Amino acid sequence: MARPTKKKNDNGGANLGFEAKLWAAADKLRGNMEPSDYKHVVLGLVFLKYISDAFEAKRCQLLRETADPDSDLYLRDEQARYRVAEDRDEYAAENVFWVPEEARWSHLQASAKQPTIGKTIDDAMLALEASNASLKGVLPKDYARPSLNKVMLGELIDLISGIAMHEAADRSKDILGRVYEYFLGSFAGAEGKRGGEFYTPRSVVRLLVEMLEPYAVDKQGGRVYDPCCGSGGMFVQSERFVEEHGGRLGDIAIYGQESNYTTWRLAKMNLAVRGIDADIRWNNEGSFHKDALPDLRADYILANPPFNVSDWGGERLREDARWKYGVPPVGNANFAWLQHILHHLSPTGTAGVVLANGSMSSAQSGEGDIRRAMIEGDVVDCMIALPGQLFYSTQIPACLWFLARDKKNHRFRDRRGEVLFIDARKLGHMVDRTRKELSDEDIARIAGTYHAWRNGGAAGRAVGRVSPSGRNPTASDAAPTEADDGSRGARPTYADEPGFCKSATLDEIRAHGHVLTPGRYVGAAPAEADDVPFEERFAALKDKLDEQLAEGEELGALIRAKLEGILPP
DSSP states (O other): OOOOOOOOOTTTTOOOSSHHHHHHHHHHHHTTOOHHHHHHHHHHHHHHHHHHHHHHHHHHHHHHHHTOTTSTTOOSOHHHHHHHHTOHHHHHTTTOOOOOGGGSHHHHHHTTTSTTHHHHHHHHHHHHHHHOGGGTTTSOOOTTOTTSOHHHHHHHHHHHHTTTTTSOHHHHHHHHHHHHHHHHHHHHHHHGGGGGGTOOOHHHHHHHHHHHOOOOOSTTOOEEEETTOTTSHHHHHHHHHHHHTTOOTTSSEEEEEESOHHHHHHHHHHHHHTTOOOEEEEOTTHHHHSOSOTTOOEEEEEEOOOTTOSOSOGGGOSSOTTOTTOOOOTTOOHHHHHHHHHHTEEEEEEEEEEEEGGGGTOOGGGHHHHHHHHHHTTOEEEEEEOOSSOOSSOOSOEEEEEEESOTTOTTSOOOTTEEEEEEOTTOOEESSSSOEEOOHHHHHHHHHHHHIIIIIOOTTOOOSOOOTTSSSOOHHHHSOOBOTTSOBOOOOOOOOBTTTEEEEEHHHHHHTTTOOOTHHHHOOOOOOOOOSOHHHHHHHHHHHHHHHHHHHHHHHHHHHHHHHHHSOO
8 A cells, every 4th residue: 555645734733822722711710610520511512512513514515505506406495405404314424413403502602691501501412412322421411510600601601602613614623623632631731640541641642653653554444442542532643643644534443442431431522523433432341351342453552551550350360362471460450451452453463552661671470571471472663761741640750662463564674583772761841840741853753763663674774765864764754655566665764873772682682681671772872072172171170169169168157157146145
């Protein structure tokens, strides 16, 4: 399959500009309400606005086409045109939810100042669920509760009514989807640790997606799976990636599981707002004990499982077909997740998994033996050490595991016997007092390095062009090209970079006791060149030391004088 060319994203994936202001206005209305409760109030209304706008756009199109004498749908009779506009099949054919009159945004907006607005919203949600089987049990329906301020609800409706008011239908849908995504992240930040249970930071998700490149792999499209999907961010970014590279919404098939019912509802709404069709299962027993998709073999798996879970019920799963590389300890689910994910990969599938750093080196409770078996089984493709402070839920340092069932996969070069290590701990920038993000340039550098190694060649085996920077290629540089006859074009060259990346052999990994911490392999970055002669540098340092010693003596004298003033005569 010819690999599509990457299209430039007009805003580079950045915020639309007004989102932060919109969030600040919405948050101001929250008052003393807990973010965890307020989240469902706001996101439910944003969802309702999206559904209604999409419906009204399709309805206007039908009315316009049936009234146009030049249209194939032209109807003379006005009542006939109205019947077509109210025909549910017309909407189902284009994957547009049917919205009954009492659930349309115009009806809510007209009732926003009424004291019964809470019940009006609940009735709208109930009507939507009754008319659309895929939404059954998904929408929040407790707006009429006495504790919810009805004036605040009316003001929220007014605020949300202004989103994309004068935009075309397609643009309006995109803006509402981005607002929903932005609000999800903002609520995760407001909730702190609890927020991390439903939301993986966007820059981490983007890195996983850029690394794996979830293109369709056959005529049926690629299968993307997340066994602990949270609010569905992995899927949103995967679909966005496909569209940015010339594909269409729906080119990939999406599957997921989520054990938390409330989070599952967020995921269903998040995907619906983006117009993404997906098979997302609520599984209250979790992926380990009641695998809702036991026969699925995915081409791409992206996952951010909870770190170091000790109560995953491992004592009930001592014998399981998934534990090919060893039985996971009952006190930590990390290697249960890795093996569950490997079990669900297709024969040529690849996976990206977020885990705590301890998974790279732990030897307790048999974890070292499982890791060694996975390395010797040659299913570990790449390891990335991430910078700290990326996550809302934990300050525990994290890493990314990239797994491949078949490293001789014809789509790329034969990588058997090799593992790429990337130390990205020095990347990222602070976005607030407690949290970092990876920039577009950081993501391109990491993903481009992996693609050059995976697609082009390991150190010492240069096969093609070097990136324009002369160092690490960008993500778009790294994508291999194909000629019209299907043959591979020139590919970027990979080379080890001390302090950042290293392609290691299995023998090198064995020498390190099968520990996968990138810092052990990449070494130290070379010291920056310094043209200042040693004598000048030494003199400057000595002057600085003399200055600091003098300041120390002055401070000491001052402290002694103060103490003497305190002592009685």
